[in-house]
Amino acid sequence: MLHQAKHAVLPQTDHDELARQEFAFTLKTHISTDVGPGTRDAAHVRVIPKFARDRGRQPQTRVELRDAMDDDPYHQMWGSLTRLAQEVMWDSVEESVARQLPELIGAARAPGKTGGSLKLNPSLAMPRYMSAVDIHAMPGGYAAEVTEDDLRAGAIFDRGTFINVCGTQGPLHDARGRTLCSYLRHNYPAFRPKRILDMGCSIGQATLAYPKHFPDAQVHAVDVAAPLLRYGHARAEALGRRIHFSQQNAETTDFPDDHFDLVVSHLLFHETSSPALEKIIRECHRVLRPGEKMIHLELGLPYKDMDLYEQVIHDWQTLNNAEPFWAKINSTDTAALARKVGFREATSGYLERSEHPEEDETTLGPKPNDTDAHPQGARVGCEVFYVMQGTK
Numbered sequence: 506m507l508h509q510a511k512h513a514v515l516p517q518t519d520h521d522e523l524a525r526q527e528f529a530f531t532l533k534t535h536i537s538t539d540v541g542p543g544t545r546d547a548a549h550v551r552v553i554p555k556f557a558r559d560r561g562r563q564p565q566t567r568v569e570l571r572d573a574m575d576d577d578p579y580h581q582m583w584g585s586l587t588r589l590a591q592e593v594m595w596d597s598v599e600e601s602v603a604r605q606l607p608e609l610i611g612a613a614r615a616p617g618k619t620g621g622s623l624k625l626n627p628s629l630a631m632p633r634y635m636s637a638v639d640i641h642a643m644p645g646g647y648a649a650e651v652t653e654d655d656l657r658a659g660a661i662f663d664r665g666t667f668i669n670v671c672g673t674q675g676p677l678h679d680a681r682g683r684t685l686c687s688y689l690r691h692n693y694p695a696f697r698p699k700r701i702l703d704m705g706c707s708i709g710q711a712t713l714a715y716p717k718h719f720p721d722a723q724v725h726a727v728d729v730a731a732p733l734l735r736y737g738h739a740r741a742e743a744l745g746r747r748i749h750f751s752q753q754n755a756e757t758t759d760f761p762d763d764h765f766d767l768v769v770s771h772l773l774f775h776e777t778s779s780p781a782l783e784k785i786i787r788e789c790h791r792v793l794r795p796g797e798k799m800i801h802l803e804l805g806l807p808y809k810d811m812d813l814y815e816q817v818i819h820d821w822q823t824l825n826n827a828e829p830f831w832a833k834i835n836s837t838d839t840a841a842l843a844r845k846v847g848f849r850e851a852t853s854g855y856l857e858r859s860e861h862p863e864e865d866e867t868t869l870g871p872k873p874n875d876t877d878a879h880p881q882g883a884r885v886g887c888e889v890f891y892v893m894q895g896t897k
């Protein structure tokens with residue numbers, strides 16, 4: 506397994522737990538690199554030719570192709586393996602977190618050293634799009650709490666998401682933040698934000714990049730789920746990054762108007778409902794200073810940039826992996842939404858993942874031709890991101 510950076514609250518593994526996690530990691534890697542690409546052959550060699558023979562025309566929509574693919578044994582095998590691997594992955598992480606939860610909670614109570622902070626709001630109402638579903642089949646979802654100062658969901662998320670993308674986001678799993686920092690540094694070299702807000706920060710994996718690359722900025726990070734924030738705060742302190750975490754709904758935060766020079770999010774949009782998405786973009790507009798920017802990084806890609814086969818593969822997440830809003834974000838023109846709510850300009854495009862923000866020349870461009878369709882696998886969501894940027 507690739508190396509994950511150790512810190513005070515990362516759940517440790519005994520021999521058997523590590524063996525099971527290694528198995529989940531290897532299975533996921535095998536499915537995304539070896540098994541997944543065969544579904545394209547299934548579509549083009551068997552399913553589409555049969556559809557054309559039976560109906561006298563090509564499939565016109567992703568629903569038509571999806572229905573036809575559902576009967577293909579190889580595609581069924583891929584889907585069944587992919588869902589199984591997801592469950593095996595969470596199980597393998599959950600058992601080691603359960604074993605050491607009291608110690609992890611104890612470690613998280615240790616005072617921080619960086620001057621970062623954690624502000625929780627126990628009376629915050631959980632949006633229904635969060636409480637009604639265990640997103641990406643993570644047991645208990647993001648917000649379940651069964652004990653005092655619970656951070657179980659954060660610990661599961663840290664280890665599980667590392668395994669889920671086969672370690673491709675780096676030892677700290679911060680590649681999404683590094684990529685946006687690289688983009689900002691390369692394209693706006695004079696930009697020196699004083700205040701940065703990360704919305705839907707989860708455990709602050711991507712947030713970690715901002716205090717590193719903009720050390721003079723005050724970095725804030727909000728999420729609705731307390732267990733993620735408790736864990737994220739302890740993790741950031743252990744890693745020496747000063748971040749101010751608070752439990753807030755990104756649709757309506759308590760920050761003043763015109764407060765931030767930069768608002769970012771990473772993988773938030775594909776986990777919110779349509780009404781929430783518009784409210785979140787409006788909130789970005791409210792809290793940004795005039796002339797300043799928001800940038801949102803996603804792994805939900807526009808259907809318009811995909812062939813029908815890729816659309817079917819992305820749809821699989823919506824229908825089978827507890828990602829109910831994924832199809833919605835793939836059909837939403839978020840830049841148009843930003844202009845509608847008042848952003849002076851808004852644009853979108855693709856960014857290659859950056860490993861070294863100080864050196865990489867990260868620019869917004871069209872979708873790379875060789876982008877693989879498998880969202881949990883090879884390129885999309887691991888090496889290529891979809892980004893929407895707006896200026897107030």
Ligand SMILES: C[S@@+](CC[C@H](N)C(=O)[O-])C[C@H]1O[C@@H](n2cnc3c(N)ncnc32)[C@H](O)[C@@H]1O
Nearest residue numbers: 647705706707710711728729730754755771772
């Ligand atoms: C996929 S995770 C984000 C991961 C994180 N940004 C990263 O890249 O490391 C999506 C997060 O958005 C949060 N979220 C969803 N809707 C939200 C809202 N309205 N306000 C704040 N957080 C929200 C969820 O609790 C979850 O932690």
